[in-house]
Amino acid sequence: MTEPTVTTAATTGRAVRFEAFGGPEALRVHEVPVPQAGPGQLRVCVTAAGLNPMDWFMTSDAETAARFGLSLPCGFGTDYAGVVDQVGDGVREFAAGDRVFGGALSRAVADYVVVDVAGTIAVGGEAHRTPDGLDDRTAATLAIAGRTAAAALAVVKPGPGDTVLIGGAGGGVGVFAVQLARLAGARVIGTGSASSAGALRALGAEPVAYGDGLVDRVRALAPGGVTAALDLHGTDTVRAARALGVPDERITLIAGLMDGITSANGANATRGEVAEIAGLVAAGRLRVPIAASFPVERIRAAVELQAGRHVHGKVVIELQGDGRTRSR
Template sequence: MQEQRDQSPTDSSRAVRLESFGGPEVLDIRDIPAPQASPGQVRVRVTAAGLNPMDWFMTADADTAARFGLSLPAGFGTDYAGVVDQVGDGVTGFAPGDRVFGGALSRAVADFVVIEPAEGTAANEAHHTPGGVDDRTAATLTIAGRTASAALAVVDLGPDDTVLIGGAAGGVGVFAVQLARITGARVIGTGSATSAGFLRDLGAEPVAYGDGLADRVRTLAPSGVTAAIDLHGTETVHAARELGVPDGRICTIAAQVDGVPAANGANAAPGTLEGLARLVAAGQLRVPLAASFPIEQIRRAVELQADRHVKGKVVIDL
């Protein structure tokens, strides 16, 4: 096994752990034995971990956790970025000192994570971080970027489209808006009154959510809307139907609606994350950072992220 030298001691690791399922109040920082890379694995010294609604949703109760294969004691967080510091036998393509990012299902908020790069699933993956992409940004790409890309693949946008994106200022929304704009589509994004400037900066035309949404969109786009993505619930779905958008060009990620396809980030096309990282490196995609917190403030960070009104992404620094 290859190991990066001149590192801080690696016999223990800080990790956010749950001894019971629940809200932010059950999150604690524990010193645990540092995991070691076995054959086929790499160990990553985590420098940043991005938070997503999925993180607290799947650890909120035992039944939901079981659906994701989680049991107690459990870790927390999935998106990570950092530096490889151990490479197990049989691993190719990675070496100590390589900067990487990816997903480690419900264990990313820790000093070290062990990844099996050959597995290639969203729950257990590592990708090389391109030059020009900082670790905080890389740590936001996996869940939200995959989900946005999968949703856009469903509605298949082009330059002749006008797409309505519900929840456009959130963690997935910042990707969906910009990726939709890259296709040449016109983007109308729902949000609160305070998010209007933020949405304009992303490239979307803001519209307030709530009662009368379809009428406000009709005024903004009298020529019609051709596609819609609902990133929050079902309000955008119902408005899109009222505006005449066919179900096949509407997509949800957080709700199930009969006749409307749903997107899952785990089903994003191969190469999605590498493509997103290249767009960031080229300056074509940016990830607004709403806030960053040290690991010691994990509860505060999750409370902010779970509020669902945060604009952009929340990151834990390690």
Template sequence: MSMSTNTSRAVQFVKSFGGPEALDLREVPVPDVGPGQIRVRVIAAGLNPMDWFMTSDADTAARFGLSLPCGFGNDYAGVVDEVGDGVGEFNVGDRVFGGAFSRSVADYVVVDAPGHIGKGGDAHRTPDGLDDRIAGALAIAGCTAAAALAIVNPGPSDTLLIGGAGGGVGVFAVQLARLAGARVIGTGSAVSADALRALGAEPVTYGESLADRLRELAPDGITAAMDLHGTDTIAVARELGVPDARMATIAAAVDGVTPANGANAAPGAIEKIARLAAEGRLRVPIAATFPVNEVRAAVELQAGRHVHGKVVIDL
């Protein structure tokens, strides 16, 4: 689509919430910057399950405070394009990444500086040597993994079980736990085994008789667990004697187990992850990239839950 200088592209739900078919690429005014805010020209926007879960229907969207017309996506990376009054920490031209709540798949996002990953959005400096596509895939999954790890607090004496280890959050959780010195056993499908090994986890297939397979793999026992998919891993970990205090969930609630929320990640957690990625000590596999006009295909691929690594939209 051809644009004048005061319009830009944004992916939006216009008539209704729903699946990928409800998404449209629209021409919209370039957003204005208020005091304490920055405008970022987005270069890459990573997708997460949360993006399409929140916007799958009107009731769910309302629970997250979203209404039509509504943007799409949360993670972004790009370059500061304008700086609002009272912002001292960023300048035009700075490379930044962060979260922009349900509006990141767009040419421009306006976020609070430095901000918080919730509604107002946030921005962090992109370290030198870190590719925008990788920076644009860090915020939600990285913060969620950091929050879950803070609850479980794995160390060199731990054998940590991670359920759904091959997913977007799992990629970070596995590597951060390994960097903390823990042994990591990750559940996944048979086809995900090589991807899990590449991250440093010992793969085990989920499903029936998982407890038996784990007893064989870890005769000295499992000491901590994270369920990144539902509640099945928690049930098995309890069966193996893991105390509730050493467990976390991200996608379901279990009485007695602390749920992890990326919004509660410790200050500095996402900057640390970005530094590790820039140094090559943490690998962020990019499974596929799509131009913004193919956003529906990108969301379909991501929502299929069989992709190993991140799906990123190029703007």
């Protein structure tokens, strides 16, 4: 058996932990032993961690946490990016010094995270190579939101000639869904608040205000009709799409269940789709607006901002001392 390759002499590192489930007030930064990579695993020195609504939703109470297989004490956050600094026995795909990004369910906001080379976000964690030209802060936003957007678009299959209504278009998943639908050749109408109109236009969507009267406003924008719809926030867009005559098989949602509607699950997206999204970002064909960055010591403020659901773009936690992110 070969010895693991190690590049750090640190014995402890910071990790955001819950000792009791709850809101941002329950989050604490702890000094914990540095984890060790076992056979088939990598240890990553995390430089940035991206936040998602699922992070605070699934740790809000013990019952919800149990549904995701979480128990106390529990870490926080899922998306990460950084540099491999320990390679376990049997790993040939990665080496110390490789830049990687990926997901590790509810343990990513930490100085070090161990992931399985053959794992998934939910079981063991996963790692993808970070393309040249893609900085760590942006890479740390891709795994959950990019995967979920890809899964949603796979349900409705937008293309040239389609007009797609996207509810919650300015959120973390919407940032990706709008641009990917546009790259597929579709026209996109995105719902949001009045303050998000400029951000939606910048992504390539035609903004429309959500709330009462949505159906009439969409009809005015698209008198020729809407052909597909994604609801990335709740179920209101699903109802509007049905009222606009969109068939159920071309409607999807990510945050609920409705009879006749296929729910999109990011777990169904392939590693290839995640890598493709990273490549599009690195090539400048898809952009990821970063709404705010916080040092790990301000984790509560970051989560409060992200949980408010009015932020336009992604919220990122920066780690490793000065918070610098790396790119080639």
